[in-house]
Amino acid sequence: MQDNNKGPVLEVRDLTKIYKRRGQDTVTAVDGVSFSLHPGECLGIIGESGSGKTTLVNMIARLTDPDRGQILLKGREITRLRGRDLRSVYAEMQMVFQQPADSFDPRRTLGDGIGESLRNNGWSAAAAREESGKLLEQCGLPAGFAERWPHEVSGGQCQRAAIARALAIRPSILLCDEATSALDVTIQQEILDLLGTLRRQMGAGFSILFICHDIALVQQFCDRVLVMYQGKIVEEGIPDAVIRKPSHPYTRRLIDSIL
Amino acid sequence: MRQTFLKNREKRPLQKQGHKSVTMYSGMYGGRRHGRRAGSVKTRLIVFGLLAAFLLLGSVFSAQLAPYDPDLQNLEIARAAPSAAHLLGTDRFGRDMLSRVIAGSRASIFSTLLLVAVITVIGTLIGVFCGWNGKRADAVLMRISDIFLAFPGLVFAMAVAGVLGGGLHNAIVALAAISWPKYARIARSQTLAQRESAYLKAAKLAGSSTTKIIFKHLLPNIIGPILVTSMLDIGTMMMELAGLSFLGLGAKPPTAEWGSMMSDARSLMTTAPWVAFSPGAAIFLSVMVFNLLGDTIRDYADPRSRDF
Ligand SMILES: Nc1ncnc2c1ncn2[C@@H]1O[C@H](COP(=O)(O)OP(=O)(O)OP(=O)(O)O)[C@@H](O)[C@H]1O
Ligand SMILES: [Mg+2]
Numbered sequence: 135m136q137d138n139n140k141g142p143v144l145e146v147r148d149l150t151k152i153y154k155r156r157g158q159d160t161v162t163a164v165d166g167v168s169f170s171l172h173p174g175e176c177l178g179i180i181g182e183s184g185s186g187k188t189t190l191v192n193m194i195a196r197l198t199d200p201d202r203g204q205i206l207l208k209g210r211e212i213t214r215l216r217g218r219d220l221r222s223v224y225a226e227m228q229m230v231f232q233q234p235a236d237s238f239d240p241r242r243t244l245g246d247g248i249g250e251s252l253r254n255n256g257w258s259a260a261a262a263r264e265e266s267g268k269l270l271e272q273c274g275l276p277a278g279f280a281e282r283w284p285h286e287v288s289g290g291q292c293q294r295a296a297i298a299r300a301l302a303i304r305p306s307i308l309l310c311d312e313a314t315s316a317l318d319v320t321i322q323q324e325i326l327d328l329l330g331t332l333r334r335q336m337g338a339g340f341s342i343l344f345i346c347h348d349i350a351l352v353q354q355f356c357d358r359v360l361v362m363y364q365g366k367i368v369e370e371g372i373p374d375a376v377i378r379k380p381s382h383p384y385t386r387r388l389i390d391s392i393l
Numbered sequence: 394m395r396q397t398f399l400k401n402r403e404k405r406p407l408q409k410q411g412h413k414s415v416t417m418y419s420g421m422y423g424g425r426r427h428g429r430r431a432g433s434v435k436t437r438l439i440v441f442g443l444l445a446a447f448l449l450l451g452s453v454f455s456a457q458l459a460p461y462d463p464d465l466q467n468l469e470i471a472r473a474a475p476s477a478a479h480l481l482g483t484d485r486f487g488r489d490m491l492s493r494v495i496a497g498s499r500a501s502i503f504s505t506l507l508l509v510a511v512i513t514v515i516g517t518l519i520g521v522f523c524g525w526n527g528k529r530a531d532a533v534l535m536r537i538s539d540i541f542l543a544f545p546g547l548v549f550a551m552a553v554a555g556v557l558g559g560g561l562h563n564a565i566v567a568l569a570a571i572s573w574p575k576y577a578r579i580a581r582s583q584t585l586a587q588r589e590s591a592y593l594k595a596a597k598l599a600g601s602s603t604t605k606i607i608f609k610h611l612l613p614n615i616i617g618p619i620l621v622t623s624m625l626d627i628g629t630m631m632m633e634l635a636g637l638s639f640l641g642l643g644a645k646p647p648t649a650e651w652g653s654m655m656s657d658a659r660s661l662m663t664t665a666p667w668v669a670f671s672p673g674a675a676i677f678l679s680v681m682v683f684n685l686l687g688d689t690i691r692d693y694a695d696p697r698s699r700d701f
Contacts, residue, residue, distance in 0.1 A: 197594050221600040229598055237591040241613045247592075250599035299595070 141209055142170035143341050144194070144227075144307055149203035151189050163189040165365035166203070171307065174338035178352035178373065179345045181362030182388070187345045188232070190362070191311045194343070195229045196220055207307075225255065228300035229309040233316055234292035238284035244270075244295045245280025251303040269298040273328060290321035297328065311345045326355055349388060353377060361385050434692045441686040448679055449506070452498035459492035464647045472665040482667040484658065493649040494671045500561060500638075500650035502679055505631045508565045513623040515569070516576020517616075521607060523577065524584025535581070538574030546571050547633055554642040561634075561650075564643035568633055572626070579622060583615035617691050624687020628680035635676075651676050 151164040164186040171177050181187050192198040194205055196212065205213045212223050228251075231237040238247050248269055249262030257265070267277030273294040284292060293313065300308055310329075314322040333340055346352050352359050353373040361369035361382065368382040380386040451458060467487035475482040481490035523531040541549070553567035587593065588611075596606045635652010637643035644650035651672040658669035 195594075195598065197597065217602075221602070224598050224600045229594075231591045231595065233591060237595045239592045239596070239610050239614070242610075247595065247599075250596065250601065254600040254605075296595075299599070303600075 142172050142206075143208055144171040144343070145204075145206040145209075146170075146190075146194065147204040147206070149190065149193055149205065150201050151186070151193060151198065152201050162365050164193065164200075167362075167365075167367055168203075169360055169367065169370070171341050171343055173306075173341060174333075175358065176333065176342040176344055176356045178356030178359040179343065179362055180347060180349055180352050180359055180388075182347060182384075185362045186365040187347075187362055188311055191229070191309050191343065191345055195227065195309055196223065221254070224251070224305075225303050226305055227307040227309065228303065228305040229311065230293070230296050230300050230313040232312040234289055234296045235284055237296055238292065240284055243280065244282050244284060244287065244292075247284075248280065248295065248299040248302055251299070255303060266298070266302065269302055270295065272301070273298040274324070290317050290324070293317060293321075293325055294328065297325070301332070306339055306341065308340070308342045309345075310342060312347065313344075314351070315347070322351070326351070330355070349373075349377065349392060361388075434689060437685075437689045438693050441682060441689050444682045445686050448498065448502055448682060451495065452502040455495045455497075455499045459489075459495045461489040461492040463488060463492040463496035463649045465489070472661065472668070474665070475667055481671040482665065484654075484668045485661060485665075490668060490671050493654060494651070494675050497649040497651045497654060497672060498675070498679075500644050500648060501631055501634070501652065501676070504561055504565055505627055505634060508568055508630050508634070509623050509627050511565075512569050512573045512626075513576055513619065516573035517580040517612075517619055519573065520577035520580025520582075521584050521611065521615075524581040524588065525603075525607065525611075531581075534577070538577050541571055541574045542578075544571070547636055550633065550637060551640060551642060554637055559642050559645060561638075561644045561648070564634055564637040567637070567642075568630060572630070575626075576619060576622065579619055580615060583618065584611065587611060587614055621687050621691045624683055624690065627683040627687075628676075631676060631680065 147168050149164055149167045150162070153161040153163055155161075167186075167190060169177070179187055179190070189198060193200045196205075196215070200213065203213070204211055207223060207226055212220070215223060238244060245263060245266045248266035249257070249259070252262040252265055253259060263280065266280050270279050271277050275291060275294050275298070279287065279291065279295065287295065293316070297313075308329075314325050317325065329342065333342065344352070344356055356373055359371065359373045359376055360367050361376065361384065363382065363384040369376060369380065369385050376385060377389055380389055465488060467483075469487060470479070470483050471485055471487040473479055473483045473487070479489050479491065481494065483489055484493070519534060523534050549571045550564075550567040553570050554564050557563035557566060593606055593610055596610045601609070632652065634643055635650065635655065638645075638650050638653035639656040644653055646653070654672040655669055655676075658665075658672070661668045
């Protein structure tokens with residue numbers, strides 16, 4: 135392992151996913167994407183619906199296998215890892231899903247879901263239960279929510295619980311796939327504030343890949359932004375600069391549509 | 394600049410997603426909805442669970458419970474109507490019907506439950522394996538199950554039992570051989586429907602192994618309709634087991650078994666109807682208890698309905 139602290143925590147090289155469907159054209163959902171995520175950075179990825187954002191982040195989280203390219207976590211290639219090796223990756227990298235309510239097992243309590251990664255990493259059930267209460271409090275919910283079922287909480291509360299679950303194992307990378315899109319504006323803001331607080335607390339040990347299709351959110355929250363269009367990265371830069379001087383026609387259209 | 398963006402940001406609707414995993418099959422059997430019937434799910438579970446346990450215990454301790462020897466013949470009292478001495482009357486050989494019905498519960502209930510348990514476990518494991526892995530093994534196993542499903546079940550079971558020879562054991566093996574594909578089908582389609590769910594991905598991200606994901610997360614979420622199917626199958630299986638017995642491919646005389654007792658009594662329908670009535674009523678009641686228990690288990694397995 136060539137672990138050095140100065141290099142990127144996550145590096146993606148030439149990542150490509152081609153969906154082949156019988157009797158239809160192939161879809162290149164992600165087309166040769168390369169980028170790096172640096173320690174402590176919040177990197178936004180923005181793009182219209184169908185531009186391949188979810189496919190990209192699923193490949194990084196190893197939920198979908200790429201057709202080409204490499205994923206490096208702290209310099210270690212994880213593109214083809216399986217089994218126990220892959221499981222060790224998830225101690226470093228966690229994800230918050232687009233639909234909070236669907237990401238909790240309907241037959242298990244929120245606390246059970248939050249403590250799962252801890253129990254899988256050698257915590258006792260009792261210790262994991264106590265920790266999940268603390269995590270919920272850290273995410274702005276009463277510890278008692280650990281006893282609730284996923285259908286007994288609102289979308290915003292569920293998303294907070296999902297963030298608590300993602301943070302349980304203290305990952306250094308958090309992947310957020312439109313983590314706030316299913317929520318209304320005020321709750322969205324609260325979730326962003328929560329993530330902001332966490333970033334401040336953890337500093338360089340915590341990086342976020344923030345997938346979004348709302349440029350205002352990205353401008354507010356991210357250090358750097360990648361613009362995705364039809365599976366490719368068409369633009370990269372500091373959000374304010376990209377908004378002021380968009381170079382790609384798609385980015386220009388996106389900004390015009392909001393102003 | 395930032396101000397403008399924030400102000401102009403469009404307002405999104407609150408939440409759209411539903412709870413798809415359970416509502417999907419709530420209308421599958423007769424469209425009954427949670428909580429429509431009186432009594433909480435817990436109460437019903439206790440009542441029907443106790444009734445089923447009672448039947449099961451009765452079948453286990455049938456030898457001790459029967460007032461007479463179920464095989465003891467006494468032609469002097471043949472075809473006697475129900476009386477204080479023989480509460481359900483006697484059959485053509487003068488055997489006590491009450492004792493025979495109690496003794497028959499062993500062959501009928503016990504064997505049927507064993508059979509249903511075996512096909513549920515085997516069918517579900519095969520179905521989950523196929524649905525989860527896909528590819529070649531899936532194609533092969535599903536074609537095999539197609540073959541089984543294409544035959545009329547009882548005829549196939551007769552053929553299998555015929556090859557294996559008679560006896561209750563072989564009848565169970567024959568019925569198991571032909572009825573697992575139904576469970577494999579259900580388990581497979583449920584697995585396919587759930588395989589891409591976010592909660593399974595979340596479990597993977599939590600560092601759970603595939604085995605753990607399948608047994609701790611997938612199975613509890615798909616077992617509902619499978620259990621309901623097995624509960625509703627208990628009645629069918631009881632009848633099919635009886636059918637095989639009738640044809641000499643299942644329980645052999647003088648073993649008491651409800652189905653064969655009923656077919657035995659066919660010729661007495663007009664002269665001594667009680668001989669057919671008691672095993673019939675026994676089948677009817679057991680089937681009903683297990684069906685209601687099946688319904689209740691389905692409701693109970695869904696945490697959303699526990700508060701009713
Ligand atoms: N399993 C799949 N099979 C075939 N095509 C797929 C599959 N998943 C995604 N696609 C296609 O890949 C493309 C990218 O989809 P993706 O879900 O990554 O978009 P997205 O940027 O996340 O969109 P959204 O903002 O709507 O979530 C789309 O054209 C989609 O139709
Ligand atoms: Mg998406």
